[in-house]
Amino acid sequence: MTNFFxxxxxTILMKDEISLFVEIPEQFKCCMRPICKFITFNNLxxxxxxxxxxxxxxxxxxxxxxxxxxxxxTSCFPERITRKVSGAIKLNSVIADYKYEGDKLERIVWSxxxxxxxxxxxxxxxxxxxxxxxxxxQKLESRITHDHVLPIRTDEYRMRLDQFTHEDIDTVHLGxxxxxxxxxxxxxxxxxxxxxxxxxxxxxxxxxxxxxxxxNMLKHVSFDDFQGDxxxxxxxxxxxxxxPFSSIDLLFEGETHVNNILTKTDxxxxxxxxxxxxxxxxxxxxxxxxxxxxxxxxxVSIVYTCK
Numbered sequence: 155m156t157n158f159f160x161x162x163x164x165t166i167l168m169k170d171e172i173s174l175f176v177e178i179p180e181q182f183k184c185c186m187r188p189i190c191k192f193i194t195f196n197n198l199x200x201x202x203x204x205x206x207x208x209x210x211x212x213x214x215x216x217x218x219x220x221x222x223x224x225x226x227x228t229s230c231f232p233e234r235i236t237r238k239v240s241g242a243i244k245l246n247s248v249i250a251d252y253k254y255e256g257d258k259l260e261r262i263v264w265s266x267x268x269x270x271x272x273x274x275x276x277x278x279x280x281x282x283x284x285x286x287x288x289x290x291x292q293k294l295e296s297r298i299t300h301d302h303v304l305p306i307r308t309d310e311y312r313m314r315l316d317q318f319t320h321e322d323i324d325t326v327h328l329g330x331x332x333x334x335x336x337x338x339x340x341x342x343x344x345x346x347x348x349x350x351x352x353x354x355x356x357x358x359x360x361x362x363x364x365x366x367x368x369x370n371m372l373k374h375v376s377f378d379d380f381q382g383d384x385x386x387x388x389x390x391x392x393x394x395x396x397x398p399f400s401s402i403d404l405l406f407e408g409e410t411h412v413n414n415i416l417t418k419t420d421x422x423x424x425x426x427x428x429x430x431x432x433x434x435x436x437x438x439x440x441x442x443x444x445x446x447x448x449x450x451x452x453x454v455s456i457v458y459t460c461k
Contacts, residue, residue: 229257229401230438230460238453245453254459259402280305283405291315293322296405307332308405329355333406339365340406359385361408366392371410375421387421396437398456414439427451436460 232252238245249265258278262270267289273282283296293313298305309330313322329347333340345359357379364373375387392413399411418427425447432441442454 228436228460230396230436230458231257231259231401232398232456233459234457235398236455238455240449240451257401259404275300278403279303280403280405286315286320288315288320291317291320298405304335304338305333305406327353329358339363339369343406365410368392369410369412373421374408384422389419389421390415391417393431395431395433395439398438398458414442 231254234252235250237248237250239248247265251263252259253261253263258274259272261272264270268285268287271282271284271286272280273284275281279298279300281298281300283298284293285295286293291314293315295311295313297309297311299307299309307330310328312326312328314324315321316323327348329345331346332344334342334344341363343359343361343363344357345361346355347358348354349356360377360379360382362375362377363371366372370392371390373387373389376385377383378385393416395414397411397414402411404411414431415429416431417429419425420427428445428448430443430445431439432443434440436458438456438458440456440458442452442456443450444452444454
């Protein structure tokens, strides 16, 4: 729908009171046919115009609704992430290149001789993450089991690789993780591991997670065995901007990918980690500067591909 008015010295003249040729601008023709209107001055308005000694300022207020063209929110995916970790003398850099098949993350190629491969089911669920390291000729693999939509278990394996073909030589089942949900939020995790040379698995860690209304993890606590001694506990504060991985389906590794962390507090030691998120032209951070008690620990730079 298109509405237009003419303002004359604070007096609004409607479209049937003024003689004016109006053509709908080109950019709005996606929503309606070109419209031309002729309107005639009545005698009162003609007398008013004759007495006006200043120029007439005309404002067209055009309200467009019902366009057939859809508006899409831009989706951005990390293309390259450079991590510079503070060392004894200088920052040590590791580069990760992200490769996609459509909107699915297919693999991550690291500059430290590692490559991560993701596998998906026919309906698009992440079913396996394989982390191959050709430096030590090992591969770690997470195999994911789903209950309808949500992952409920991951089994962890270690493979030894052939030094020439990089094919699997043998496979060892290291343990597994079980996930518990409240709705679609993962609220508890049980970690089982092999305790000896037998195939017997025992519960080694129990983890609890709390969230805000947006789905950001506010707190997580890890216990030794089931409700035993507290091993670690962290709390988090976030901004309201998009996390670099918010558009990607990733294996749960103890953090959420909704918004970006501002502070991370170790609840056992009291140490505070601060995150400075640098934004330029989008809602996604292009650089993250991490400090521990005001000492620089890591700088993360991110290049995106958007569509």
